[in-house]
Amino acid sequence: MSHDPFSIRSPASKVSFLGAAKTGTGDLWRMRVTTVALVPLAIAFIWIVLRLIGKSEAGVRAEFAHPCTAIFLLLFVLASIVHMRVGMQSILDDYVHAPRVKEWAMIGNLLFSIGFGVTAIFAVLKLSLS
Numbered sequence: 797m798s799h800d801p802f803s804i805r806s807p808a809s810k811v812s813f814l815g816a817a818k819t820g821t822g823d824l825w826r827m828r829v830t831t832v833a834l835v836p837l838a839i840a841f842i843w844i845v846l847r848l849i850g851k852s853e854a855g856v857r858a859e860f861a862h863p864c865t866a867i868f869l870l871l872f873v874l875a876s877i878v879h880m881r882v883g884m885q886s887i888l889d890d891y892v893h894a895p896r897v898k899e900w901a902m903i904g905n906l907l908f909s910i911g912f913g914v915t916a917i918f919a920v921l922k923l924s925l926s
Contacts, residue, residue, distance in 0.1 A: 823882050830879035837872040844868065857926065866924035873916040881909035 844865055848856050859865055884905045892898040 823886060826878060826882045827886075830875045830882070833875045834872070834879060837868065837875055840868045841872045857923065860920075860923040861925075863924075866920060869920045869924075870917060873913065873920060877909050877913040877916070880912075881905060884909075 844859070848859060851859065860869075885902065888898060888901045888905060892901055
């Protein structure tokens with residue numbers, strides 16, 4: 797790291813790598829962790845869906861009743877929702893410049909992510925527990 801005597805950045809800001817949005821490193825790590833997690837979870841999701849092809853409704857319900865299937869689907873939903881929210885937040889940070897519009901867009905992003913996540917989790921739980 798260079799030591800520029802004319803820099804107006806504080807020593808803490810130089811080592812925190814936060815950037816303008818003040819969440820840079822945390823968001824970067826969340827995106828990387830969810831990306832790595834989504835690779836095997838997406839493969840498991842595709843495998844589960846392919847196994848459901850041609851099954852009756854009772855067969856599908858029986859498949860969803862298995863704990864491993866429900867756990868993989870819940871993990872896939874959770875990782876996808878976090879990945880989607882952080883990715884959209886990054887887009888909003890980069891391309892929306894009006895403070896009020898950005899604020900409402902961030903609120904909308906959070907509410908949409910929560911709503912979609914709760915709905916998907918409810919659907920998986922309803923299928924697996926019925």
